[in-house]
Every structure is written in C-alpha cells, then in structure tokens.
Amino acid sequence: MNQETQDSGFEKRTREVLDESASRLDGRTLSKLTQARHAALEQLQRPARSRWWFFAPAGAAAAVAVLAVMTWTGGTRPTATAPVAALNEDLEFLSDADAEIVAEGEDLEFYEWAAGEVES
C-alpha cells in the first residue's frame, strides 16, 4: 500500500470518527445550537420599523429643537431678515446632523410626521 492510499484510508476513517462524534452531541448542545440559529435568523425577520424606534429619541429631540427655534424667532420673522437667516442656519444644522439617518431611508416616515407637527 503506497503512502497516498494509506493517507486516503486514514483520512476517511478520521472523518467517519469525527462525524460519529458530531452525531452524538447531547440534547443540551443540540438545543443550544438550534436556539443560536434561530437567534441569528431572527435578524432577517426584524422589520425596518423596529429600527425606527432606535432613532426616535434623536428625531424627537430634533423636532423639539425645530419647534423651539420657530417659537423663539416667531415674533420677528415677518419683517426681520436676520432671524430668518438664523432659522435657516439652524435648520441646516439640524438637517446635517440627521442627514445620515435620513439618507439611509429609515426614518422618512418619522420626519414627515415631525414636519407635519411643526407646520400645524
């Protein structure tokens, strides 16, 4: 028997032994593996809406800030140009801060709602 044939037989036998060992895993281990698999796959099932709540506090803070800025500048807005410029800067700042989140398309629904609240 040459070296290659010997090794092939040896490789085959070791594989069989390891396969047998894997097939004998106890109930606790099998159960844990199943749980691990389900936990991993659950990530695929999570709807984008659940991530909405992750950013909700930041979005709410942004909405409050917009409201505060608009309230603060409300008395002078019709005639003065400086407060309007300040308001634009503030809005630009806020939109920059949240640009990444909005760009991911995950919170458009929230921002539409927030914009509606500000207008009303």
Place this chain on the structure above:
Amino acid sequence: MSSRALEQFLSGVEKRAFKIAQLSLRNDDDALDAVQDSMMKLVQSYASRSSEEWRPLFYRILANCIRDFQRRRTVRGRIMAWLPSRDAEDDEEYDPIAQAPGHEPTPARRLELDEAIGVLETAVAELPARQKQAFLLRNFEGLDVSETASAMGCSEGSVKTHYFRALETLRARLGEVI
C-alpha cells in the same frame, strides 16, 4: 437570499462547527458562544452574498471567534493567576439529562467508536493551532484547499503544508487505533 436557504446552511454546518470550536477551545460553553457569534455575524454581514460564499465566510468568522476566545482566555488566565485559587469544578453542577447522549448506537460498535473518538479528539486537540484548523476544515468540514485558505486567511500552499503535517502527526499517533 431567502432565510430558508440560510437556515438550511446553518443547520447543515452547526454540529461540525461546534465540534471544531470544541476541539479548539476545549470548553463546550465557549464553543457554543463562538458558534452563535459566528452565526450572528454571518447573517448580519453576509446574508445577501451568494450561498456558495457562505461556507468559507462562516468558517473564517468562526476561526476569528475562536482566536478571540483564546486571547480572552489567556488574558483571563493572567488575571486569575493573581487571585486566590478556586476549584473550577465548584462552578459546574452535574446534570444527568443535559449530559445524556443524543441517540443510542449498537453496543459493540459504540465501544469501538468511543475509543476512537476519545483518542482522535485528544490527538486533534493537541495539534498546533494552524495544523488543527487545516485538518478540521479540510478533513472534517470538507472544504477544498482554496476554501480552506480563504477561511484560514493564508495561502493555499500554507494550507497544504499545515494539513500534511497534521496528517503525519495523527497517523504516527493513531495509525494503529483508527
């Protein structure tokens, strides 16, 4: 890519992945954690990849997880060396149901396999890390040289060398038993 395909893939590799992690880490709980972390990372980062890519990617992630566990254990060992010694068995409560085997093979064959499994797993666990990795991925998991190189993050030539040396060592130790 459908979650059904991913589930089939994960359920197909999980037992062997656990054995690989167990033989590398020599601790069942750490091995389970390493497999779970690898599953999570594969689904998080590579679910959209083609299914042919999953196996080498999964074993690459698992190899990294195993390495991280080994590093953590080394650091923990250094810290524990400074603390008063404690009997590790105190932490473990024997649970006969949890320790029960998953199925019952025939008694004669079972005895043969029991011995073979014991000596082979001991010998594999004592191989140098890279040889062990190459042997388990090539022989047990059945990855080809290219996939093994990808999973191990090394060249195909290195895989061949590690695998050959692992086989030589195991054959010298177990040739009469296996």
